[in-house]
Amino acid sequence: MLESFFKLKEHGTDVRTEVLAGFTTFLTMAYIIFVNPLILSKTGMDFNAVFVATCLAAALGCAIMGLVANYPMALAPGMGLNAYFTYSVVLGSPGVTWQVALGAVFLSGIIFLAVSLFKVREAIVNAIPQSLKFAISAGVGLFLGIISLKSAGLITGSPATLVTLGDIHAPSTLLAIFGFFLIVALEYRRVHGSIIIGILAVTVLSVVLGLSEFKGVFSAPPSLAPTFMQMDLGGALNVGLLGVVFVFFFVDLFDTTGTLVGVSHRAGLLDKDGKLPRLKRALMADSVAIVAGAAMGTSSTTAYVESAAGTAVGGRTGLTATVVAILFLVALFLAPLANSIPPYATAPALCYVAVLMARGLAEIAWDDLTEAAPAVVTAIAMPFTFSIADGIAFGFISFVVIKLLAGRFSDLRPAVVIIAALWLMKFAFFH
């Protein structure tokens, strides 16, 4: 039955390989069930409810990806947008509650669903300059980088220089540094689950040193009630939040499309035209999980680059993603373990994901100043304004201005000029 449903033989794989691939991918991305609740609960959201929402949104996204799209790609609430949700949308904007932010995620998911079903998606993706696409993902990496350094205690605020070196003798900071080196070393040696091993190693040392409390491993799944159906759609429809909805939609569109195509390319799943044959279904898996995730209580779900770990050990079909979905359901029983993990144990994982995402910088056309300058502006503005949205805005505006000044009018697609003009108006009238 599995054979015919997932067309295993046709893809040159078997049940054993697919199950192994599912376990491998799950282990590389399971850190999100600990990291996501820690980040989102800073907004006042209930930690345990976010933990449950994270597991369920990931399980739903993976199940649709596996059973409907038949791809070995896993999904979960994405790093980057969870930080944007917390630090920029809720903590950074007076009056915006986490309920309103969830409403914005929900709306972005509906737009994503509509755009994926109709042909608009390709038009949008094709209209955005390559260098800005890579700069956005690299900038999100740098944004995660500054957050990780802050939560590790490695940097701190300074009235004279804005940021400065933190207390590098603090035991928690030293543990975070150790965790990062451990993850990089294990990853270099191709140990599966290196990120989760790093998080757990720091947690165990922290408990042994008496810095944090161990609250157990297993329990019945906690209640979802504190965040379930709490989103405020009316609040999110406020004109001042249109930019936020746009950023959730826009970043996820590039994040997911880029990841799906990148991982599929490496796994040999693209057709002879370099396209993903069932991309529409794959994007549907993501948009449904975004909408359901917002209703349950988490920021946007996205396709995970970590899926490459599973395809590297032979995962080729939706059975891999289905196994990941089942494992996320099993993870619902790990709430006490999630509650035992201190922020400085997840900081190394954030920093490692920053390393992965910064890779986009290599793809920028460095020899063309009119491409490189806006790309660098985009990427560095994200950590320094502490906002993915401002980074995107700076990127589009500087791209248009620089191309105009250089007389390179043919490089300017109407969509890019319109987006730049809208951001400029927002800065002029709403900031």
Ligand SMILES: Nc1ncnc2[nH]cnc12
């Ligand atoms: N935003 C993201 N995009 C792709 N893969 C990820 N893994 C964790 N966060 C991710």
